Amino acid sequence: MACVEQPVSESLRELPLSTRLPNGLGQNGGRVDITQLDLLRPSSPSLPLEELRQRLQDDGYIFVKGLIPREDVLDARENYFKAYANTSLLAPGTSPREGIFNAASDPDLHKGIGGQGLPADPEEAKILIDAHSDPKYRAFVEHPALTQFIRDLMGWKEHVLLDRTMLRHNVPFGMGTGIHYDKLFLRGGEGFFLTAWVPIGDISINGGGLCYLANSLPLGEAIETDFTTRAAHMTPEQWISAFNANMMSGGMLAASPQEFASDHALSGGQRWLVTNYEAGDVVFHLPYSVHASGRNEDAAGRIRLSMDLRFYDKGDGGIDKRWFKIWDPNDGL
Template structure:
């Protein structure tokens, strides 16, 4: 049987030990790091968008996340964000939601990354919110590294957490332990979010996984190979965030500061009640670097 995620909560107050674990495994997992109230408020906002677009199944508990799969399947593929799981119009609504942009700045997450980086933290503004559904155009995220997609510094860490409980059967994320030591791996085109797969060699099979409870957080470095499991349900939606953090002093690729959709920040901010997080990165001393397209060119890995 596969190993399950090792809980690193006990290391949060011991930054050298936290960094040693991160260097050893390439990932860290924390049980119930984020408080339930903050997550359930965002869950309510996300499911309300699903409801407004006509895809929420009428059940006693509106937070259950049961969807009307036949209504959703009627959305033409051309209108879908297949990397997200819902239509582009619905995802624009997600990106306009203030609570979605506030959650990645939660003090528990900032404290975690301050400990991990040993200094000031930059929260990338390009938050990705997945609403993974059984729409026929949506495939589980293939095994890949984030570095070719995010770039900037290889010391960028992805933070993945579900917005609600996410057992493995709902299509949670898993990581290939130790793969962070392999460096950049050649890629090939693949179906699913990101559109690329990292090539692994025979014997690179040390996958680690586990059920996520509400509040659990998985974080991993940019060379860590990871992928999503297939969702076993035909009428459920998997709500999750993947957001990125890095040391403020390291280079950042400029797209990491753009919205993860076609809207401008002005459009994203239009209905926000607070100005506190608007353009929060503009006064920071950032070292911006351009995107390197060559990292997304397919090539063959020699095993």
């Protein structure tokens, strides 16, 4: 009988990084050495709002533990993977709630392609596209525990959640999310937005979860300022695109962590921050916070499932209107 996912134990969470990641962290195109890694700072949702706001400004993110009820998150995971029951994605004898990858199938059919994260298998690609419109998923993205927290944190009376969300699964050793900051993809409006990254299930520290470059807000802002200068000759349409002549394929900032460190002369003390994610955790980050996913090297073969959501204050006139439609792989964004 397949087992139900269990939370990460306290003993596992307390192990040193050198034990949990003896070979460092895999990212697209390379690895980050253990000496360049540290842990994300966790925050309780019960902390005073002023402290949470200060942490968001200081760190560029807040990693909030247990914000959404665990079973609600696992229900969403089960609902998503049920759609793949007749494909070769899931390991035989396991449940959709677990989301264990079928290592006997051809992994190239399931790996994401570039920044789109679209499986090569046509049936799976259609399932992924359709999942963004699924009524249960659309209800989950507006989970009251999540939306109320955001309104309280930001001091908004009402919020706007952009229709274009990013629901993605990453199989072991598939393509992950490259190095970027979110403003690259939302240049079509000058309003402030807050990103919520929600792991849909437990993600081990080497299971492909998001990792953040520490103290990266000034760097993200500097990269964008430099881009703006170099883009002076571009048309408005070219300027707002993350796929223009000054960007890599997929809108990412570098092909590997080593290339990124070299291009931006990162100091030895500027580390990538990692963690074990548990179902119910949420990370919120600012538009210029530099981040990427790790490579999914989960020992149990769990598929990383997550969603990216962007929120604005209702009434903000600077919303990127291109995102007022549900994601489609051919929408050019």
